[in-house]
Amino acid sequence: MEEIDRIRVGANNIPVYLDPQLRDEGLFAKYEENPDFPTGFRIRLVRPPKDLIGAQAYIHEILHALDESYGLELGEPGVRTYEQLLCCLFRDNPKTLNNLLKRCADS
Numbered sequence: 001m002e003e004i005d006r007i008r009v010g011a012n013n014i015p016v017y018l019d020p021q022l023r024d025e026g027l028f029a030k031y032e033e034n035p036d037f038p039t040g041f042r043i044r045l046v047r048p049p050k051d052l053i054g055a056q057a058y059i060h061e062i063l064h065a066l067d068e069s070y071g072l073e074l075g076e077p078g079v080r081t082y083e084q085l086l087c088c089l090f091r092d093n094p095k096t097l098n099n100l101l102k103r104c105a106d107s
């Protein structure tokens with residue numbers, strides 16, 4: 001499994017792995033406990049987030065990480081709803097969101 005990214009969620013720096021074999025479990029992506037670091041978590045993706053489906057899968061797992069880390073109690077239905085809402089928001093407002101992202105990243 002190849003580590004392709006790390007995503008910071010609160011105090012956690014979550015490794016993201018490319019794992020095509022995850023497809024054998026019928027999944028595109030998964031947020032789970034990291035067996036290499038028992039107190040940590042990881043995200044596995046079937047493919048890199050280079051298209052809409054891949055990006056949605058990655059966003060979905062990030063939302064699971066936020067849900068778990070902050071006790072939001074979104075559950076699978078809530079995560080799916082926010083995944084759809086965020087993808088639409090990103091699609092419909094790229095210029096505004098890029099500007100906001102730059103302001104947050106600069107702070």
Ligand SMILES: [Zn+2]
Pocket residue numbers: 060064076079
């Ligand atoms: Zn899910």
